[in-house]
Amino acid sequence: MPDAILDDISHRRYNPLRGSWILVSPHRTKRPWQGQQEAATQTTLPKYDESCYLCPGNKRAQGDTNPNYKSTFVFVNDYSAVKEDQAEYKQTEDNTSLSSLLLKAEPVTGKCYVVTFSPKHNLTLADLQPSEIVPVIETWTQLYTAHLSPKSPLAQLAGATTLAPSSHQDNVSRPSAQYRYMQIFENKGAAMGCSNPHPHGQIWTTTGLPEEPAAELEQLIKYRREQGGVNLLEDYAKLEAEKEERVVFKNKTFLAVCPWWAVWPFEVMIIARQHKRALVDFDDEERKDLAEAISDVTRRYDNLFETHFPYSMGLHQAPLEGANAEIEASHFHIHFYPPLLRSATVRKFLVGYELMAEPQRDITPEQAAARLRNCGGELYRNKLQ
């Protein structure tokens, strides 16, 4: 590593993808921890739980019954944060008043889905084989395709891709309105607000372009403009593949790194090494490569502290509808934000300073990547059996 001194001194690193800074204090890991401990994760879940609203054949909150699905299953969230139909809203205050400057609101409609990753209640992405993760990626791709604006340059492409109808789907027909963005994500583990261990993720689709993808898109567009048409994340993936020190995993299509600007202790980003705008840009081989990358990263995570490693994970890609410049500058990647810092029970809290001033991390991303590189191989809990 050229700048070994960064292992010892406090410094800030710049995140060119968001356009923001983070504070790194490597010596701070020496601090003893006397605060909250996370609960050790339950390891004895049944394959089927009759009280789980995601298991095949069970009843859900609004009375619907789940089909006997074999791989993935998609349904409209029974407690959706946004809905297709709601009362109309127009700001009533007069436009010249202080209220119009300081009390601004806009309505949001959209659709929220739940996607199960497996019918088995006790599995996680880390337990699945890459071949079992492919249907999850196909399901995401189908949903993304079903919501794409017919005017998007991606729409034609999407039609051309034939995907196996591998999943059960409730209400996944084209939505009644054209939405702007689809956020695909997973909250895993009680520490990350997940209320059901059954392997599943969520998809929220909204009329507005949310803050995070909007900030990234702005930076991606700016980089193309300023650097003469090249892509920030393509350049970044190339650079990281050369440097190696932050790389956790790579195959032909994807690179998994602890990014230079990581906030969470073991944050990982899976980046498409070539310029891919969205899920629909991948072919069969590339989807297999993505499944392999997800499988590898989640397995390393669990191996690191020999626990079910909690995280929030999310896909960033082209908006469903947008200017061509936005869609062309988009670059497919996945963020993993895991909270654990030192062990299965000691997490990093992003609280006071982090909320009021600036994100702060203790170990360096290079140290995190080295540790993740060292825990590949079989899933620890399979070895124990």
Next chain:
Amino acid sequence: MPDAILDDISHRRYNPLRGSWILVSPHRTKRPWQGQQEAATQTTLPKYDESCYLCPGNKRAQGDTNPNYKSTFVFVNDYSAVKEDQAEYKQTEDNTSLSSLLLKAEPVTGKCYVVTFSPKHNLTLADLQPSEIVPVIETWTQLYTAHLSPKSPLAQLAGATTLAPSSHQDNVSRPSAQYRYMQIFENKGAAMGCSNPHPHGQIWTTTGLPEEPAAELEQLIKYRREQGGVNLLEDYAKLEAEKEERVVFKNKTFLAVCPWWAVWPFEVMIIARQHKRALVDFDDEERKDLAEAISDVTRRYDNLFETHFPYSMGLHQAPLEGANAEIEASHFHIHFYPPLLRSATVRKFLVGYELMAEPQRDITPEQAAARLRNCGGELYRNKLQ
């Protein structure tokens, strides 16, 4: 409330102080909660704990012994995130390379303090009388003053204010370098990463202007420029005092509101009603008013769910050093970010969608303010005795 419909529909609200949006989904509170429960808070702490590194007379991590302080006590954090002295760092990579664009870092020096609020191990700000909070505010003011750039328009003013030397201080002499910003904050409760219940806050002072105050300053400066010299938070305080629906508490000098753009369920902002740039702008009466506001808000918080309400709290004010335009546009305010949503044990998780896409809240700020207005009066645990 003019827009009662916002109680029922999903919408986004704009935060003019940060320049960002948040998603509000009021109907989502109907969702049952089956996830993680916070531990009920310990209520039987002793007044003095011999194993506490903050109690008077006890030994700290690096071997120092705390004085027998009577109100507040300040010392340099034994595990400081930033330090005054460290090895020099200059980015070694050549300036024209990809690295200089994508792997940017800068060194940070600074000083971190811990400030105890009371010698009693088992008290919190909510337990203290306003008159007992005044010394805390005086201590903050003294520290801020000691770190002000002699070139700041605030420096002269600071000299003129005479403050009672109410606190014990270790190493609070002028720092060896001029730092840019001082972040005063408190993490309260295990849920907010606090590792010691002894009432205390922290102060981190750094060479860089951190992200959050930087984003706010940009917006404050822009507002003055665009609106002809008036101040965003002065206008906002006036507007909220008229509207009343988001007001939690007010006195002559301060207004406490659940801001229009609140992210955390019971987020509160204490705003100086007139344009005050920093702690040094307050006189004795105004410090008493601030103590009253802090006392009122923290007591309402504890009363709401009859528990020691966790939160992160932080002061935003003028940078220690900066352009005059920055210092003049600064407006003193305090943010409270508390995680609890429904009860002493059920919190809001700002996770998947919130981290990947956009902050999302369930109850509206108006609903939160109404509930906080309804739980004033004596602290619940004093009534129980």
